[in-house]
Amino acid sequence: MNRALLIAPQWIGDAVMSQPLVSRLAARGDEVTAAALPWVAPVYRAMAGVREVIELPFAHGRLDWSARRRVAATLRGRFDTAYVLPNSIKSALIPFFAGIPQRIGYQGEGRPLLLNKRLPNPGGRPPMVAFYSALAGGPAVAAQETERPRLQFDAATLERVTAAAGLAPQGYWAFAPGAEYGPAKCWPASHYAELARSLHAAHGLPVVLLGSGKEVALCDEIAAAAPGACRVLAGKTTLIDAMVLIAGARGVVSNDSGLMHVAAAFGIPQVAVFGSTSPEHTPPLNPRAQVIWLKEELQLDCAPCFDRVCRFGHTRCLTGVSPQRVEAALADRLLAA
Known part of the structure; x- marks a missing residue:
């Protein structure tokens, strides 16, 4: 061996x-x-x-x-x-x-x-x-679809972690609104809040906001703009527990981030909003994932720029993605599941 x-x-x-x-x-x-x-x-x-x-x-x-x-x-x-x-x-x-x-x-x-x-x-x-x-x-990997990341937890771990958070598997949505790399990867907080309000009104399920301690202020801003819809767990869980909470979610919405790849590896219905980075380089390798990237649609010659902060100050690649579009994409992924 x-x-x-x-x-x-x-x-x-x-x-x-x-x-x-x-x-x-x-x-x-x-x-x-x-x-x-x-x-x-x-x-x-x-x-x-x-x-x-x-x-x-x-x-x-x-x-x-x-x-x-x-x-x-x-x-x-x-x-x-x-x-x-x-x-x-x-x-x-x-x-x-x-x-x-x-x-x-x-x-x-x-x-x-x-x-x-x-x-x-x-x-x-x-x-x-x-x-x-x-x-x-x-042999080299011929296509990413044939070899995609997979993570797993047993049912007991899923039950234990969700119960400790006062949640039930499949009984909540998960948002990961941050990105370590910088704001040019982050869909606007106001858009996340509007989506949270709409999902909560339509389904009656809470939206769990996940991330590191650096993202607490961002998640608090989203929760304040969506009264009663969100629970801020950013900075309050270990990474392993955040991963378990993603594995137990009904669906996940995120930027291009580490937690996006975690959701993909669990095969969770998800929508990933890309801005400064490219889904050709680091897509969520998940048949249940929907990527939204406006490079071709808006003819953004600057994309992907891989900048931390938008050099033009407008971040059109992100602000141009409406909450309604993300919600429709998430509904489609749930049906496909």
Whole structure:
């Protein structure tokens, strides 16, 4: 049996996109351990095929040279192969310091000494599932539809977490209105509020607002503009519980974000509103998903800009998506389910 260490990416969405790689490795008999930063580790705890999750004690953006050496010392002799998913130099240090015999990753930032099997860097912004899955070798991913991320929780976990939140599975909507990357990815709060009011009036179900502590103010703004319709759980749940709440929702509405990919991996009916980023690069890989992106419809030559803040100050790619359009798309996804 090949003992494999997977060095995980630092973003939730990218972590979700690595699940097909885990599936490939597990299917051929590899014993997979994921080494991940604390805010990403819960994603791997919801992946079949991951035997163990090691939380890495590093701060975002820091080299932490000494800490990486200490962690590597605890891993020496435990693994035969390392798969390094991020392209940075620092992400390849632990497998190198640990003396893992086979260290696989992309050329990245120039890592000839750290990795002994290097794939050439692809041009542009490739689909992330194929990007990660290629590290396993074998045939390339021909189409994203044939290999999409999947996460899972057992029924007992779903019942426990929803009950603790005073909810019932399939008895609420979930919105994820934030995005770590910046406001150019965020559908307006006023639009979320209008949609929440309409869904609550039509179905009588609460709308749960999810996100990190950084998104509490945004979620409070949405809830205040939709009196009685919303429950703000942003900043009040762990990531693992937020994932469970997404898995139990009747439907999900979000921006292009990590929680969008979580919803896709659970196969939840969802609508994803794209602005500055491109669904050609990071779509929700879910047959129950509907993407709304106005690039062609509004002939937006600036899209995708991948900016954090709209350089023109209008964010037409987002403000032009009406709440009524999102509600109709969500209704369509529910019927398709």
